[in-house]
Amino acid sequence: MLERPRAFVAAQPLPAFGRAAALRPPEPRFSLVVDLAEDVLSRRWWRGVATLSALVTLTALLAPMPRALPPGPVESFGPDQLRQEEALGISSLASGSETGLVMAETSRARPITAAPERTARELTLLFSAGDDLFGLLRRNGASAGDASRAQALAQAAGAVPAAGTSLALRLGAPDGAGRPIERLHYRARIDLELTLVRGSDGQLAAERTGIAIDRTPLRIRGAASGGLYWALRAAGASPAIAADYLQAIGASLDVGSEVANGDRFTLVVAQSRSANGEVQTGGLLYAGLDRGAGKDLSLVRWPIGGRPQWVDADASPEPVSSGLGRPVDGPVTSTFGPRVHPILRFTRMHKGVDYGARWGSPIVAVADGQVVRAGWAGGYGRQVRLAHGGGLVTSYSHMSRIVAPEGGMVRRGELIGYVGSSGLSTGPHLHFEVLRDGQAINPAGVTMVSRPAIDQGMMAAVRARARMLVGG
The missing domain is CATH 3.10.450.350 (Nuclear Transport Factor 2; Chain: A,)
Incomplete structure (x- = not known):
């Protein structure tokens, strides 16, 4: 078999893998245009540096020498003019810049004989x-x-x-x-x-x-869980309405221990809604609690003796005896009796009961009484004391804020202040004491007798009002 003769080709260097072969046009042997980024420190690079230095030196020699501006009259500014200059400067309000200033009159101002007056x-x-x-x-x-x-x-x-x-x-x-x-x-x-x-x-x-007004009251319902106050807030009750509700039911039961998770609450709040959508919310009209274990509550705000009070629509107008209610929604953290003081670190008599509660939680009176102290009391911090007759006094200490006025009368369940940590205290809580003839006694052994000032006819009206408010 005859083979075609092969042509011999001179070997050519191959470009590196991944890079295209760069084809550069031939450069002249001498050029003033030199790229100083290439061939650094070569003879060609040093020639470019010399050319650049010569051009810079020639420019500096040919440039005119700077001369001072001719002096002019110096005008001194007074304090009013300086204030105007600061106001006209570009600066943020946070840096103290002023706005809305009237510009001060200068020599360029020309008076006018009359100024136009707006007709309206x-x-x-x-x-x-x-x-x-x-x-x-x-x-x-x-x-x-x-x-x-x-x-x-x-x-x-x-x-x-x-x-x-x-x-x-x-x-x-x-x-x-x-x-x-x-x-x-x-x-x-x-x-x-x-x-x-x-x-x-x-x-x-x-x-x-x-303006047409719809006065249908606002009804709020929900289940107690994770603390009754915060459950009320989560259901849409305002802080004031939630405090009023706790005050209302606190006169009938211990809010901290007798309200269980799953108990259902009902609030009815006065509300006015205008034809253009404006809404005004009033006070609490009804406070109900459906309990899984225990007596249900159906409380209606009703005027008695010229003063609105909470009346249980299911109650009998007969005197009843009961223990003291809990003054705040929170667990007992320290009981009555000897204990090691958490700050002083020695054993001493604990003359009351401590309730753990969040800062700002409402504190209510456990019984009707007169405010005999409302102010600072040394290690007790902000304190309220109520006299209930027969030498019986209740004391509420370490408050963050006091609401009850000294000398005033309060009803059972009425708001008197808020939980805090004032005085000698390790954290927010309420220190509650009961004193008889000046001596501290165990609050668990105190019984109060309440006598409702309402008759059978008024009770029928209260029940009708309750049915109307809850829609039953």
Whole structure:
């Protein structure tokens, strides 16, 4: 077999694996354009450095020498001008920059013979606490006569604005006595708007506009778990409503030990809802508790002797005896008797009962009484003492805040303060004591007798009210 002769090809170097062969055009033997990033420290690189240094030196020799600016008049600034300069500087409010300042007059200002006056002014005013309508209108330019009549019309209509009310005011062209009121409008209550307008006789007149209100009360239901107070808050009750509920049922049972997980609570709260969606929430009207073990509660707020009180719709109007209720929702952490003091570290008599509770938990009175002390009491911190007659006194210590006024009367279950750690204390808790004739006694052995001031006819009305509130 004849084979075709093979051609011999000179071996060529192959490019490295993964890199394309770079083909560079031939460079001239001499060039002023040198890339100083290549061939560092070569002869060609040093020639480029020399060329660059020569160009920089030539530029420096040919550049004109700097000369000082001709001096001008020096103007000294006074404190007012310096304040204006600081206000006009670019700076954040957090750094102390001021805004809204009027620019100080300079020599470039030229006086004018007359300035145009707006024929009307549209203002939005905010009625503050302690303010009066006459003074508010006068401060914003209204004439004294119109401001006085506006206040009289508002009082006659029973529509005096409350603190926080927004008022829309329109003032006319000024005259010698000020600006006349052309229109004043505001919402006096959730169910009433008041508008003052100038009538055909030139006098201000009031126009009342009623707003439809739905007064269906708000019902809140839930199950007690992880502490009754926090269960109430999780169900949607406000802190004040939750405290009122605990105060109400605390007069009938021990909130800390007699309310079990799974017990169902019902709250009915006064509420007003206007046609435009505004909502106002009132006080607690009903406090119910369905217990898995024990007597259920159905408490209605009812006026007795001119004062609203909690009445159990299922109770009998007969005197009953019961032990002291628990003053706070929390477990007992230290009982009555000798113990080693947690701070002083020696054995001493513990004259009360300690309840562990979160900071700020509400504290209620365990029985009706008079506040004989409400203030600081040394190692006891903030303390409230209640006298209950017959030489019996209850004491509540280490509070974070006191609510009950000294000398006032409180009812069983009424809020008197909040849990804290004031005085000689290792953490937030309530130290509760019972004293008879000045001597501390064990609270577990005290029995109180309560006599409801309500008759059978009133009790029937209370039960009807309870059925209406819970929708039964």
